Amino acid sequence: MSPTAKPPSSPSGAKRPASDSDRGISPPPLKRKAQAAISKSAVANFFTPTSQKAKERTIWTERSPDDSSPATLLVAKYVPENDESSAADATRSKRRKIAAFDLDSTLITTASGKRFSDGVGDWKWWHHSVPGRLRKLYNEEGYRVVVFTNQGGLELHPDRSKGPKMAKYRVTAFKQKCNAVLSQLDIPMTLYAATGKDIYRKPRPGMWMEMKGDYELADSDIDHENSVFVGDAGGRVADLKGGRASAPKDFSCSDRNLAHNVGIKYQTPEEFFLGENPRDFTRDFDLANFPFVEQEDDDGIRLEKTNDKDIILFVGPPGAGKSTFYWKYLKPLGYERVNQDILKSKDKCFKAAAGFLQEGDSVVIDNTNPDAETRSQWVALARKHNVPIRCLWFKTPLQLCEHNDAVRSLNKKLNPEGRQGLPKLAFSGFASRFKEPKVEEGFQDVIPIQFKFRGTREEYDIWGRYWL
Incomplete structure (x- = not known):
């Protein structure tokens, strides 16, 4: 952050005397003798024709x-x-x-x-x-x-x-x-x-x-x-x-x-x-590590729907690419999406997910789900509806997540849901609570997802700039 001026110190405050090298470089001091609120020059300037004023x-x-x-x-x-x-x-x-x-x-x-x-x-x-x-x-x-x-x-x-x-x-x-x-x-x-x-x-x-x-x-x-x-x-x-x-x-x-x-x-x-x-x-974060690569048909992701009906639970920090992944890979497979940023409360998320399951749909829980305690509630919901639950673990580094969040919040073209930028606390808070997901928690499998930019050349021209 660039420095800004502070209020002037009291007259008794010590001042460093100007050195010879300062003279002719620094501006003249602004201290002036006490004077009337309206000076003679101000009065004269008031009566000066506009065309003649400096x-x-x-x-x-x-x-x-x-x-x-x-x-x-x-x-x-x-x-x-x-x-x-x-x-x-x-x-x-x-x-x-x-x-x-x-x-x-x-x-x-x-x-x-x-x-x-x-x-x-x-x-x-x-x-x-x-x-x-x-x-x-x-x-x-x-x-x-x-x-x-x-x-x-x-x-x-x-x-x-x-x-x-x-x-x-x-x-x-x-x-x-x-x-x-x-x-x-x-x-x-x-x-x-x-x-x-x-x-x-x-x-x-x-x-x-x-x-x-x-x-x-x-x-x-x-x-x-x-x-x-x-x-x-x-x-x-x-x-x-x-x-x-x-x-x-x-x-x-x-x-x-x-x-x-x-x-x-x-x-x-x-x-x-x-x-x-x-x-x-x-x-701290170098975009040279994430060059643009032309997208292939399968993009290296081979995620298949192995159950007639199930829950896929996302785990990963804000800005990890979870929602983008859903729209690209899971929406085409028929999965419905539950997201707390949209629904605003955890209770509404559970209610929406239960509704989709009752209607016979598979569902993706697109939240951060950082710890075993949070995830256990979704495991319990899966057991209640007698469906498997799978875990997709987004292993995106936090600095990259902050970059993604800034790109999203500052560029309408890459922000279809109109999300606001998140405070740094959202990322550090996730890190402090995070526990690695394990199959022993009740998951059918835990699939790690490494970050890769998944978009067009035009979108990369925006993403591939520094925003922090």
Whole structure:
């Protein structure tokens, strides 16, 4: 999560004196002498004709993922004062090369040296070369320069009962800091700040899609080979020298994964601005282990209906692929489906399953069923109706399940039942309760199912991106 500004400390709080290296890099301090609520300049500005007033260089807007959701994306468009042509720049000549940057720990860092900002003015350039390099990208190399930043500490429309004044202060302070950064750069550019856990949050591609729309760019317009995203979240492992970490490991791999998702090169700030060699990196979950494979008729699954009537009990975490498996392999065999996400209660699930059995139908219990105690209730139902019960154990790793859940909840094409995304507790809760299913519990057999992407090439193009 990117840091956000904190309320200013009291006047008595100690401040680190600015070093020589800070001067000319950090913005001027914002502390001012106490003054009247209405200044002379404000009065003069009030009577200045509109045509003579200084134009705001940064225009802020808010956007939402869809018409039914609140705004979670902040967008700042900066137009330099003397650049009359920049307003029409997007339509006059499209810049095909994109240079995109993270904000915190990439373009800027705190002047105080603290992890989180002390206030609006507590920032300096990450390296003194940053502003000159960005200006060169725009003015000499023909790049479109943009910023994509996660700002999870901001809330644009808070619940009034939960301290709206503090939330409003944080948003205002963030805007003021960004205004200063953009003004010092003084090149046409747009900054996108994702404040929610939705399609806009990196590594998800929402901010990239908004950028394409703002500059009227189709995929074919973009020079992907020469475009780049620069950010500090690259999944780098700790750099060990003499048995000690000279550089800590990265907190995540979200910036590298965003670059993967949109098909452009990724570099760390050290690589891009300082010319350092790449460090080793790792991903907790690597999509390279799950390449797309053309589907065959039997897909390697040879599941036959061995009983005239029976129960098949699914066991596996949320997002393991259970429902997809049902629709592809068991629905064609005539099995009815019972799912607690749809029916909302365990009692309704038992009632529905009993009804199907009484009508002579076989039934699939499409729930997680993590432990023997839960499963024993379904074994008892099978005995009551004198039918066999089989167990299909979905052995999908939890990180892959979380990925599947995010893909499903954020993409309507892959979410026909309109399911909402699950909290992390849903996955850790399953793991804490899980006990391996065994035939001794009363099952006719226990069949392990390994995860495999089962879908079209078009569906894989969505699934095969990083969403966490």
